[in-house]
Amino acid sequence: MSEEETILELEDVTKKFGDIVANDGIDLSVRRGEVHGLLGENGAGKSTLMNILYGLYSPTSGTITFEGTPRNFDSPNDAIDVGIGMVHQHFMLVPRMTVLENIVLGERETESTGGVLSPLKRLFGRERDGPRERVEELATEYGLTVDPDANVWELDIGERQRVEILKALYRDIDLLILDEPTAVLTPNEAEQLFETIDTLVTEGLTVIFITHKLWEVEEMADRVTVLRDGEKIETIDADTVSQRDLAEKMVGREVLFRLDTEPVAVGDPVLEAEGLRAHDDRGVSVLSGVDLTVREGEVVGIAGVSGNGQRELAECLIGDRSVQTGRISVNGTDLTGQSPRTFIDAGVSFVPEDRYKHGCAEQLSVMHNAGSKVYRNGELSGDSALLDYDEMETYANQLVEEFDVRGVENVRETAAGDLSGGNLQKLILAREMHRNPDLLVANQPTRGVDVGAIERIRELMLEQRTDGTGVVLISEDLDELLDMSDRILVMYDGQFVFETTPEETDKWELGMYMSTGAKPDGTERTQRTEGLK
Template sequence: GEQQRVEIIKALYHGADILILDEPTSVLTPQETKELFKIIKRMRDEGKGIIFITHKLDEVFEVADRVTVMRRGKVVGTLKASETTKEELARMMVGREVLFRLEKEPVERGKPVLEVENLHALNDRGLPAVRGVSLKVHEGEIFGIAGVAGNGQRELAEVIVGLRKATAGRILIDGVDVTNKSPRFIASRGVAHIPEERLRHGIVPNLSVAENLILKDYYKEPYRRGLLLDHSKVVEDAERLINKFDIVTPSPLTPAKLLSGGNIQRLICARELHKEPRLIVAAHPTYGLDVGATEYIRKILLEQRKRGAAVLLISEDLEEVLQLSDRVGVMFNGEIVGIVRPEKVAIEEIGLMMAGAKRMAREEMAS
């Protein structure tokens, strides 16, 4: 939040009359977001022009006077914020009605699938990023992780799925210790991973849609034929998954990099979820997606919860975390500083924990 204010001050110091803010609240706590909005409104009242780019419709109505909607690189229309609704803007964005509140059916929680015990890990610079994290995620439960970006969420997800080494602690999947095992071994235990950066870590951009759909299984029957792949079987199964997950692509042989962001995410979901995994680690699964694709991904996560999967949901969208999760762990400086039930906590309290201003005692954390 302080860095955000510094950037605004720098722009004003250089005499800027127009300020362009691109998703500025993604790294802010709820309290810092409110302060940013006050600054924006004050700048507007002083005669400055602000272009505010966001996919969060609530923010549009909080700060905007006029709203321009874009879809597939083209302007769909411009409206006065006071004369439109969230529903109308969403319809303009995706061309159909969108559900903003998804039904989260009661599901009986089962036994723990993921158990993380006193986990420690370093970031890419060799500095502590995960500091003594302990948590459990049960069958039929979505456990959300809330926190400002850069507080160890990415490293936590990568350690759990085998992409980063733990320096201390244990990770158990269905009681089996998988600490520092290979990604392939962990995947074989029924773990699915929807990664934070879908283009860098979720697909191989130059491979076809069909080839990307078998990245976890290409070395096994029925796809392997000696040293070669059975391409007819690869394409046959790809067509089935394309239809099941409604992936919009010209052909199973189309390079995955040519798909839209929403369809790349559908591809990843198809690959990771079609075998009904025991644990799903979903890191920022709706980031950068339009409201239609966001609705689809959230529905899928709730369906997996209903099926009995355990879901670890990591997101910087606090509204998303609170709407989907059964319990929410708040991370600050690499630690879990609180575990709460969304229906029993005020958003201001979560904001204080995200900023490091409040910490729950262990016996207060929701189990």
């Protein structure tokens, strides 16, 4: 089969939402058996374009040709029926159903699998062991461990990501769209996924790979298409372009990949946590005697595979989760057992890992979300007991401009949930960081944010560090931890198992501690992981 054979052709695809043009006359050609990278800033139109291909949106104009046949996809079922699968950045799962039920419900049905009644037979009939065995086989093969019988609502964000990947791989597909698939994986797990993609592509699968990690495009993609402001900039062979060139094509300017982190004299402890023990949402012990001290002007990075207690630790540190034993002190004041409002008033800001569930009120306006942490201090009400909406609007516009939050037509009218994921993340970061907190607890602060926005977010975090803010930076992006942290702690099974500094470690060593909880035993590095230094 010729490498030049085209499996997908998009011609002059335009998508408008009212007066907003999300995709403007985009042409895209994908060859059979290739990994095609798709790059662009938040709001550039990447997800919109792929949602059109997956049947979630209808194009305003333009044509889609798949396997040589013009297609009109009215729903994802139509896309699945012809062999297109998609792993979304924001999950498409049924929370009250189990992992196994979610995966089987997503299976592409054919006459050979029993038609439309097959999912019911597989879920509730005697054939259930077949899907279970297949899911367990896939999970083992790809290193995507998850309990098939767990309810999705019980899973953390990383485990839900694994379910989405398994759900897509379980289907009989010819084209797989991956939207930020490694966002919650360690380098070792990402390596396993890359090897799997290599195998599937060798066997004839075609992959469209959306990522903000430019090294992944360089490593995995055969060709890459860059979008900017809803328009196609260029399609280019990935091995002929550098990461800097790709970033510049995305953003339209030169981007700094590494920031100069000037030494900062650390001050007194702003956070002292001692002997923290806590349970997860199921009542299972998830923190086992955690000690953590963060000083003024210090960034303490916390690495770990999702599900090892990082989320619960963050929630304890901002008063949103009760501790069974232990003590939490902020600026010398014992806040153990106090409400989140008390922590906020004590100068603590929080960026949660799930921006939709915990980071915003989706139905409320950008203005209301922007002012939700400061409205009680009189800044937005003046001498009156009532909120001054003009002041709120001015404040929200200031945050939108300073943090480059795009897609906001009017801060009073645009709902926070209508923003793209990356722009919503920037709004949340603006709200939390503009307060000049004494302690910032940031859980995955740059997840799903484009390279230009990441540069700005990191600059602002370093500025706050210089001003004396203590930062707890929880991240699964090891580049981010190594670039930003003064100290790095690795969390495994609810405990800190390794402490180091960026100068004394590398991504491979961190990844091994994250995966096993123990010191590397001389395990050989693969060709790809040799570069993780």
